[in-house]
Amino acid sequence: MLVPSFEDVLKAHERIAPHIHRTPVTTSAYLNRLAGAELFFKCENFQKGGAFKTRGACNAVFGLPDGQAEKGVATHSSGNHALSLAYAAGRRGIPCHAVMPHGAVQAKKEAVLAYGGRVVECDPSYAAREAALARVRHETGADIVHPYDDPRVIAGQATCSRELLAQAETLDAAIAPIGGGGMVSGTCLTLANAAPGTKIYAAEPEQADDAARSLRAGRIVADDAPETVADGLRAPLKELTWHFVSRHVADILTVSEREIVDAMRLVWERMKIVIEPSSAVPVAAILKNRGIFAGKRVGVVLTGGNVDLAELPWARG
Amino acid sequence: MLVPSFEDVLKAHERIAPHIHRTPVTTSAYLNRLAGAELFFKCENFQKGGAFKTRGACNAVFGLPDGQAEKGVATHSSGNHALSLAYAAGRRGIPCHAVMPHGAVQAKKEAVLAYGGRVVECDPSYAAREAALARVRHETGADIVHPYDDPRVIAGQATCSRELLAQAETLDAAIAPIGGGGMVSGTCLTLANAAPGTKIYAAEPEQADDAARSLRAGRIVADDAPETVADGLRAPLKELTWHFVSRHVADILTVSEREIVDAMRLVWERMKIVIEPSSAVPVAAILKNRGIFAGKRVGVVLTGGNVDLAELPWARG
Numbered sequence: 001m002l003v004p005s006f007e008d009v010l011k012a013h014e015r016i017a018p019h020i021h022r023t024p025v026t027t028s029a030y031l032n033r034l035a036g037a038e039l040f041f042k043c044e045n046f047q048k049g050g051a052f053k054t055r056g057a058c059n060a061v062f063g064l065p066d067g068q069a070e071k072g073v074a075t076h077s078s079g080n081h082a083l084s085l086a087y088a089a090g091r092r093g094i095p096c097h098a099v100m101p102h103g104a105v106q107a108k109k110e111a112v113l114a115y116g117g118r119v120v121e122c123d124p125s126y127a128a129r130e131a132a133l134a135r136v137r138h139e140t141g142a143d144i145v146h147p148y149d150d151p152r153v154i155a156g157q158a159t160c161s162r163e164l165l166a167q168a169e170t171l172d173a174a175i176a177p178i179g180g181g182g183m184v185s186g187t188c189l190t191l192a193n194a195a196p197g198t199k200i201y202a203a204e205p206e207q208a209d210d211a212a213r214s215l216r217a218g219r220i221v222a223d224d225a226p227e228t229v230a231d232g233l234r235a236p237l238k239e240l241t242w243h244f245v246s247r248h249v250a251d252i253l254t255v256s257e258r259e260i261v262d263a264m265r266l267v268w269e270r271m272k273i274v275i276e277p278s279s280a281v282p283v284a285a286i287l288k289n290r291g292i293f294a295g296k297r298v299g300v301v302l303t304g305g306n307v308d309l310a311e312l313p314w315a316r317g
Numbered sequence: 318m319l320v321p322s323f324e325d326v327l328k329a330h331e332r333i334a335p336h337i338h339r340t341p342v343t344t345s346a347y348l349n350r351l352a353g354a355e356l357f358f359k360c361e362n363f364q365k366g367g368a369f370k371t372r373g374a375c376n377a378v379f380g381l382p383d384g385q386a387e388k389g390v391a392t393h394s395s396g397n398h399a400l401s402l403a404y405a406a407g408r409r410g411i412p413c414h415a416v417m418p419h420g421a422v423q424a425k426k427e428a429v430l431a432y433g434g435r436v437v438e439c440d441p442s443y444a445a446r447e448a449a450l451a452r453v454r455h456e457t458g459a460d461i462v463h464p465y466d467d468p469r470v471i472a473g474q475a476t477c478s479r480e481l482l483a484q485a486e487t488l489d490a491a492i493a494p495i496g497g498g499g500m501v502s503g504t505c506l507t508l509a510n511a512a513p514g515t516k517i518y519a520a521e522p523e524q525a526d527d528a529a530r531s532l533r534a535g536r537i538v539a540d541d542a543p544e545t546v547a548d549g550l551r552a553p554l555k556e557l558t559w560h561f562v563s564r565h566v567a568d569i570l571t572v573s574e575r576e577i578v579d580a581m582r583l584v585w586e587r588m589k590i591v592i593e594p595s596s597a598v599p600v601a602a603i604l605k606n607r608g609i610f611a612g613k614r615v616g617v618v619l620t621g622g623n624v625d626l627a628e629l630p631w632a633r634g
Contacts, residue, residue: 024341045589046588046589050589265626268591268626269591269626271363272362272363272367272590272591272592272622273589273590273591274585274586274589274590274591275589305589309582309585309586309629309631310631310632312626312629312632314626314627315627315629315632
């Protein structure tokens with residue numbers, strides 16, 4: 001297992017800076033009152049491609065030596081990682097092969113194509129996706145970029161909290177949503193090195209609480225396709241993300257589906273920004289656990305803003 | 318008629334600065350490509366109270382001499398102006414009486430109360446509202462603050478484009494939505510003095526195009542309660558706003574209801590910010606009139622972000 005170092009984060013930041021937004025950190029007097037804390041929201045919903053994933057994808061793509069780069073990159077993903085990888089590959093002018101199941105959202109497939117990527121359709125089972133990806137690699141020699149179990153990706157995601165630290169100055173705590181653990185691992189990597197006094201929390205849907213159970217059990221617990229409105233948080237931890245989470249995360253707080261939707265709506269109404277359900281998970285966790293965060297300066301990663309506006313969760317029956 | 322001067326704008330800006338946000342100016346590579354222009358969005362959706370109206374209300378309230386201030390302020394409004402006036406009065410610790418029709422949105426009444434204001438309910442007819450306001454003034458001696466036909470309010474709204482100019486540096490053109498004309502008049506007041514080379518446009522719904530017809534007719538044309546999704550733009554021009562609009566506005570561009578809703582959705586999806594339909598009107602006008610704006614640096618006032626998230630226009634029938 002290749003564990004990225006803080007030196008890798010600094011290199012990643014320099015490498016990806018021309019291709020990403022240094023997203024703003026915003027505050028809300030209303031939410032501060034509600035939480036009894038000082039909250040600093042890192043707005044990755046304003047990131048290129050609408051989510052933080054662009055950081056890791058750009059670091060992987062722009063770190064490839066020329067000879068490998070010309071063979072392209074490949075991944076299987078039905079979500080933001082495929083878009084981000086296609087965006088990064090498009091910026092470098094190399095091929096991107098995205099293995100996506102037949103049932104994936106059409107808008108996401110179109111976004112991959114719009115960035116100049118190629119969509120390889122397959123059956124939705126995990127085995128079929130793995131097989132399709134292996135075939136792509138065999139045929140093209142493309143470099144496989146995993147959405148989170150990849151040191152280049154984690155070093156890229158780690159640039160987010162490096163900016164947050166610079167923008168918010170000091171933080172008593174930081175919190176991010178956890179699915180596969182890429183963002184949380186990057187947060188651990190940066191803060192453990194650059195701000196070791198900052199406590200790191202993760203937030204997770206009750207209905208997809210495999211990371212919280214992993215932390216309690218002391219080993220990776222994986223669920224098979226949990227159902228939650230926070231569609232970005234269904235993936236299980238893997239070896240590399242478990243390495244960071246098990247060493248550096250103080251606690252993983254869980255919230256109900258209702259709490260996620262309420263927090264999402266509160267942010268839209270009060271902060272006038274569009275965030276996806278996954279981004280609302282840490283907000284809900286803060287409002288639910290005032291005892292932990294009261295009086296503290298807390299960095300909150302709003303991970304993305306890609307939602308289907310015709311299917312908002314508060315409009316559902 | 319008391320016409321505010323640029324000197325009044327400078328005084329207003331100093332007076333209200335502690336009570337408002339200096340809202341950010343944002344850009345979108347995607348919308349720039351779509352428009353073929355460089356667009357600078359002044360985000361008044363992030364303003365205190367969720368709309369630019371707080372600027373004018375604060376200027377009126379904080380400019381009152383102490384003896385008058387203690388008698389309070391009053392207005393009739395079913396929209397953002399009542400909230401903003403209650404916010405400003407609350408900050409100064411003086412009474413605010415908001416005459417609101419029985420049918421006004423409950424959330425808006427509650428916001429007035431939450432800021433410490435008093436809601437005076439009345440029948441919805443214009444005559445009933447005027448009578449109720451006259452009664453409030455007689456009983457309390459409160460100062461009446463009209464939503465736009467008031468030099469203090471226009472000088473306050475004018476601080477918005479003063480910030481925009483500082484943030485965007487130079488602008489070939491500026492565009493804002495027009496209802497009663499308070500924001501557009503403030504824009505004229507600032508730009509005619511501080512950037513006379515910047516052309517000023519207004520944008521209006523086809524279904525409430527009284528300002529466009531006024532400009533063509535050379536006199537105020539007023540409609541009785543036009544129907545449009547851009548609910549902030551139903552008011553007619555008045556003497557003071559006509560003064561500015563007739564002298565400084567290059568053209569008033571109109572857009573259909575569909576174009577407004579499409580532009581609103583585009584901004585939410587691509588810029589990840591919540592804007593109300595009125596704010597989408599100038600965006601729609603730019604996309605519809607590429608010939609006017611192509612290759613130009615254009616300031617666009619996003620006037621507010623107060624929407625009912627349970628009733629989004631693209632979710633209707």
